[in-house]
Amino acid sequence: MSKTPSVSLCMIVKDEAAFIEKCLQSIKELADEIIIVDTGSTDETVQLCEKFNAKVYSYEWKDHFADARNYALSFATGDWILWLDGDEELATVDKSILAEKLTNPHADLYSLPVLNYSGESGKINKNNTYLFYQPRLFRNHIGITFQNRIHETLRLPHVLVGKEPEPVPFTIHHFGYLLDITERKNKGHRNITLLQQELAEPDHSPWIEYHLASEYYRNEQYSLAFQYVNLSIIRFLQQNTMPHSLLYKLKYATIIETGSYEGGSEAIDKALILYPDYVDLHFYKGYFLFKMNKYKEALNSFETCLELGDHHTNYLILQGTGSFKAWHYKGLCHEQLGNKELAEEAFKQEKIDLDN
Secondary structure, eight states: OOOOOOEEEEEEESSOTTTHHHHHHHHTTTOSEEEEEESOOOSSHHHHHHTTTOEEEEOOOOSOHHHHHHHHHTTOOSSEEEEOOTTEEEOOOOHHHHHHHHTOTTOOEEEEEEEEEEEOTTOOOGGGEEEEEEEEEEETTSSOEEEOSSSOEEEOOGGGTTOOOEEOOOOEEEEEEEHHHHHHHTHHHHHHHHHHHHHTSTTOOTHHHHHHHHHHHHTTOHHHHHHHHHHHHHHHHHTTOOOOHHHHHHHHHHHHHHTOHHHHHHHHHHHHHHOTTOHHHHHHHHHHHHHTTOHHHHHHHHHHHHHHOSOOTTSOEETTTTTHHHHHHHHHHHHHTTOHHHHHHHHHHHHHHHHO
């Protein structure tokens, strides 16, 4: 029997003592080696990593996440690379499925579902959970590296460009955007500073405007968020590239926060032409219509949401838009229309979905 290919876990960390043990505990049975690049921890992060026999390397932080990650890659000897952050945990993995994926000679890159939690720590709320598939597991020694100063992504060799990574059901739980963590690490200020440096580059990617919009949205600076997400859309179009679905999700989420329901309702159909199976956009359309007292039309949108469900490998999904949230607003619509029994049934189904 052939030996299962080896896996190197590669991480960059700084002051992750609050989370790093849980992170490494979740991966210790799967990783054949653990590569840690520490960018200047002043807490017990390094000592905690060494408890898991990690190979720890010091690295002078240069305001460039991709450079730090590539430094970690330079030490990896495994056949495959798995990358995580210190504030993440890997859910239980079926080793037989993992072995099957790692021994597939035709695969070089896999995407994993990342559940992003927001809100207050200690009060994990399904209403504040986002699901997005990211390429987190890739074959080593084939030229895959990281790029971008912040919000780093994979730089693929030419033979892999345009090839979609296969999704695998190994869930990563990401806690880095819970309120107390972002405040403790001052993530918002750090991210905006780095993004502004990227923005000053004349050939910067339109993704920079998007990421700035995301930061301003998290800071509840919705006017700036709306301005930058629209700039991002325009710049993608100027490059003859269809704007990513993420841009439209952020745009209409921002419109919801500003209460511009009529404008959002009129414009969102254009986005749905581009992404007709994006459940969050259908949910936002239903929400706009509900706020405009157009309950019958809103019902149609929420029913579409339930047909689509809320587990899609191609989109960032706010958990519940295709299940309990859609049932909730379906119930509210029926209440407004005087359909008491249908409203009760919808609220009952909402509870069932929340309990699952």
